[in-house]
Amino acid sequence: MKKIDKERLLLGIAAPVLALLAAFVVTSLVLLATGKQPFDAFQIMGSYGVKSDSQVYILNKATTYYLAGLAVAVGFRMNLFNIGVDGQYRLAAFAAAVVGGMVNLPGILELPLIIIVAMLVGAMWAGLAGLLKVGRGVSEVIATIMLNAIATAIISYLLQPGRLAHLDANTNSVHTTVLPKSGWFFTFTTNPAAGPIEGFIVVAALAGVAYWFVLSRTRFGFDLRTVGQSESAAQASGVNVKRMIVTSMLVSGACAGLVGMPTLLNESHQYATDFPAGIGFTGIAIALLGRNNPGGIAVGALLWAFLDRTSNWLEFNGYDKEIVGVMQGVIVLSVVVAYELVRRYGLGRQQRRVGEQLAAAARNTAKQEQEAAI
């Protein structure tokens, strides 16, 4: 048995390694085609990415990506494709920024209030898609894409001077009321030159632990995974599939609500027109890369943040920064292909092994019987 376990581990690592190798090869070819030296580029990325200020930047960025990856992964484990993480976290961050700006409580109340509002709004927005799916049979893919567009429209309607936002005369930007200091999340500094690490990384890590614990150690998690693997078997086993769809969308949305929090609580302290968008889609790539596994998602998030960080430096050194986009795209594509290939190979291999072992056992008993007969 040990052997099969070790093999499973190897197979598990094989897919991302294969994918990354493929991505390197393709990116090298693209660089060569544009007349650039690929290895110089990789070296520039490598040496820049490990600088201490880069490390801090990567950790901070990865915090946001990690939460987005988790939000998507919750859906994936259920066989639900929540494309709407993007709209969910923006609407959630906006609502949280508005509520947080309106009240001024001590930090011990202010912070939980903001975070809970964000999670509730995210959950509600995703839950709508869940209700539509179980009630009217609307595919969650379509519903969440549409809800993304609606979230954008709602935010741009409300984010106007005189409604829920103010015009900043100096910078000419529109933003919500700045959060009181009590609503700022803590940061910590390891190296003054590198800048502060955002405290929300702790929350993200806790979310990862909670994700792992709930999915693999609780009854609820088992039910959720069951529905993801076979809806018919789940129903026969006593899971209320419809309720589970709504619940998991709520969980996914609540997690998505956290995605905007590092930015809001640790950086901007307000929701302005330049609030980062599109992280929900990055989350899909990261969840795929991480195989919906909390550890894998962390690696994926760090990799993505690393690539983001180095893209500017590449441009500074005379490369096109778009090469990083190409790289990210190729990684996602090859990850999907490699996982499926490795999965099939692993299943087939296991079936053969089981067959062989049983045949061997049967041969042995047959031999013993014969010997006994003699």
Added chain:
Amino acid sequence: MHALVGENGAGKSTLMKILYGMQKPDEGTIAIDGEQVTFHHPGDAIARGVGMVHQHFMLADNLTVLENVVLGSEKLHGIGAKARTKILEISDSYGLGIRPDVLVENLGVADRQRVEILKVLYRGARTLILDEPTAVLVPQEVDALFDNLRGLKAEGLTVIFISHKLGEVLSVADEITVIRRGTTVGSADPKTTTTKQLAELMVGSELPSPETRESTVTDVPMLTVGGLRLTAPDADGVERMVLDDIAFTIHKGEVLGLAGVEGNGQAELVEAIMGMRDADAGIITLDGADISHAPTRKRRENGIGYVPEDRHRHGLLLEAPLWENRILGHVTEEPNSKGALLDNAAARRDTERIVAEYDVRTPGIDVTAASLSGGNQQKLIVGREMSHRPKLLIAAHPTRGVDVGAQAQIWDQIREARREGLAVLLISADLDELIGLSDTLRVMYRGRLVADADPATITPEELGSAMTGASSGRLEHVATDADAAPDADGGEER
């Protein structure tokens, strides 16, 4: 017509997969028409005229019959009118009764099998491989199938089929090969071999019989169903009554056998009792408690064990390890969980116990359920359900696709639990099993319970004719009736 018999896990399926190009042999040769061939994938086999009807149907539920048939062979006759004509032509010439525009998800298992056979013929197969083709059919249908197969043979086609029903094998095959533990242990001439000899060749032991000797029926009702009605849209989208005023009682220690041609409401009845469908009217009482509208999980916790008809769809998580499959369906019960938390260690220990006690042949509990053979998967399911000491066991085709050894074991388990007061609702297409195990027999036809019979005196032929709607009420064994009844199957709907 060549029959292949052997226990589950003996290697029949693997051999068939090799013949069909789904798996590559390590050594050895295959020759067709005297010509040596190598298949790298099923496409090569199809090109050589080898067609396969799998035990687990390979059909896309959300496509129509026509679409399923042309899928992958669009080049033959297109996907439109020409294909339809061809399908109807094949269907008519072999009497398969195919309706091309029905969605496959709305078909019963027997109809699906016919679609599979047609699919193979449509691709121009000259050699047909059938994996347990008769497991889902009633005697009359088996005869019809064998007539079809003889027709195919007369036209020069070759048929290889796998069956556990040795009587059938002897009556229809021209040649028999027995395999055990991955090797050919012998071949037999059906003209001179008896069932007993064949069975001994196959397992090295006597043929088990499902017969139940002493009665353990008590007068304490365990499951009472009254006035149960259920409507559902049929193949053409029309709301139809699929369960019509169903009423019966199963007592402690009683096995109630439900006979019926597939698609007459048995599956829906099971799903209504399990709570997977909410009945429109009627009362279901389990051990004195009204569970008419209780959710499935509650019913399972209250003591219903369920061996589903389609183990891949309803009984297993194929890509999950065995120990997670042991939790499936009983996640709220000991030893799988404590409060809201799973107890993985205890579940694993208990899986080891089930594997040992129920002789599930596997190298360990961490392999996926998909890597086990069908019979071993079934043993795991039976073991799991019995481990929770059910009050009522719903066993739908508990021994379908299961070898003789495992079959006897499953029968033993049902009998033993019955002695301890278990009530069993048994649904089976194997009439010998149904008659042998049951204390009471009911016949289901078009959503109604139309007849009942005493298993002690009834013959499979009499039961079979009642299943086609030819007779109703209390079935009495009359020697002269037996000869006339089997022809009267005109009432069956195709």
